[in-house]
Amino acid sequence: MDETVIRRLIDASGCSAFMAFGADNFRYLTGATLPFAENYPERKAAAIIPAEGDTCAVVTPVDWLQAVKDQGWMEATVAYDENEGPHPTAFVKTLAKTLVGMGLDKGKIGYDAERASAGLVEAVKATTKAKLIPVDNVLSEARSVKGSAEVALIEKSCEFADRGIIHALNHLEGTLWGLGYTVPEYAERIRVHAFESGASGVGHMAVTVGDDTRLEYAPHRGDIDEGLLIRNDITSHSMGYWCSVSRMAFTGYAPPEVVDAYDENQVLKQVAECLLKPGARCDKVYVKVVSEAEKLGAKLHGSIIGHGVGCSHFEAPYLVAGYPLELKMGNVIALGVATLGPRREIIVDRDVYEITHEGARKLSWYRRWDRIYEVTGFRAVH
């Protein structure tokens, strides 16, 4: 993210600095992706960006610091000593010292209250005279409008994710009648191929097969046999910019009722896709899809059909009832209308689009998925 834009945001918020605790906001403000920070709630990092002056700073555990520097962070880096107290004391002590050193021990500091735990904020407040102001909306709004470099990274991440899925599906060809793939092995092939294609990380990955496609996630167990529906959900990133794609496949020729269900899903997705334009209200896009689903007699699963992607794989804006914001140029939306198949299977074909002045530009273009992928190939041994 452009530092001058961030500083303008800070200034406009009337704050002397922004302090981000969430891994996604940290990425947005610093350009550095932390090593799985979301999974380590008792290990903390903060990015501190003042409205003016030369010095920004990050505070992290000892073993994350180098990773931040290696991603191009040229400003101050401070590691906290985990032995200075239990969580969050050790982190907060160092953070407080850093704020004082930056001259930020008074005035107003904007922070991400939706990412910082209540206990952490309480501890920070006890150590500083600065007034902490939640600025989640400012950060969320800024993050939701992407620059061209950000869009380019998301576009790459879409390609990597789609390659991961299609290459894994290609591996399935000719394996259904003998010693084939297990579900965990197949899922692993997706991840490996995404990495081999260039992805810098995989977040949520769920491969559901057969009856398990009724669920959003099921433990990866069992074999992939003939005659089964497969849903491949993957979120992955390219240098910290995320995509979210889902693809459907069938082992063998899909029966007519599955093909029909998939076609129905595609119709609803196209309805939504046509509405993705600057000025379209997010809730109205959702309502339109609901009404078209009723007309078709299709059953929707869940209550959200799309969301933003960027420094997180799930962020604003949201295509959901009760979310009245209008789409803007530069929004990037993962659109996936989830419908129920003949046996209540969750069917989703999730693509990613950039909102441009002309409408929705598909970023996940690597392959067309307008027909369900059928694993019907054979294996030549020679």
Next chain:
Amino acid sequence: MELYSKIVDAVQSSTFDAVVVTGADNFVYMAGAVIPFLPLYPDSPVIVVWPRRGDPTVIAPEEWEETIVTLSSIKKIRTYSGGVDAFTRAVADVLKAKKGARIGVDLLRVSEATLNKLKKLLPEMEWVSCDGFIRELRAVKTEEELGLLEDAAYRVDHGIFGTQHHVLITSTRSEMSLGEEVRVHCLERGLDVIGAHSVSQGASGTNASKFWPRAPYYGIGHEKKLKEGEYVRIEARYSLDGYWGTGSRLMTQGYTSAEQRKAYGHIVAVREAALSAMKPGAKCSEVYKAMKAAAKELDAKLVEGLALGHGIGVADVEAPYLSAKDDTKLCPGMVLVIRPVVEGPKGELLWSSDTVVIEEDGPRVVGWYKDWREPYVANYTL
């Protein structure tokens, strides 16, 4: 059901009228639902409301209902559509009958913004921290949990060893393929490769001087090939039915040099010091001091700023911590990972993690597939 009964008893004998947990790790523990993607969806919160009397309730996004009900030991679920506002309204609705109640909440997990919304909706409630309560509950494992953790530790060690067995000096491989082979070997041993942070990594030579070489490609690895004479650090973290195994083992590319042996000896000595100190009743901080003293006596270059070990369970890093200020008393049923990091002869960061179960008569190292008083020495040829 052993864990479920334990939680029922603990909540009933607590000072809370209800315990509510929102952290992904606490949720997985209380709900008994292994759902690896929760940490990555902070804007789609989930919660367990566990009253002192009556059945617990899960509150989750509508689209996750069937998944959570299927995977959880809690069968009562309330869903919401939309973001955090809808979530807090659903929570308030479940709790509203408990006017004036004392609600224990995981303050070190719940976002400040969410808690503030809950306080506004339920002004008569007394919101107090239950972090200590959950921490203690999680720290002492049931027999079933102990079985899973021991099994996971063994399988991870076996997975790493299986990979090392393939490494030859004369026909070497890259760090990337090493990491991938660890993952495949762990998969083959039945471990779950789920969760964004469920990764393996191989780091050799100068790359081993960083905790995370090639950021942000965490756990993907470099193209760098292993060279004769190098120290190679191999790490893996995978789970088994939601319980984690984390391992790191060292290998020398060819016969271990005197300098390499000396550094490894430091790791062994610090481990031995930990094991001597890890008696039931000993404080974690005392174990830490014993480990530091052993390192000092040998003039070992212990990396400063990190805890020297941690608990493991539904998270791969959790309380208690072998750190200077953690005064948790060890007791039977706790499972910890000893993880001192020492600098090697060429600045490599070396560690060899060991999982330890605290029993009545002292600590028991679990999971060793090989005697790790020596590093693995890669073979020259087949």
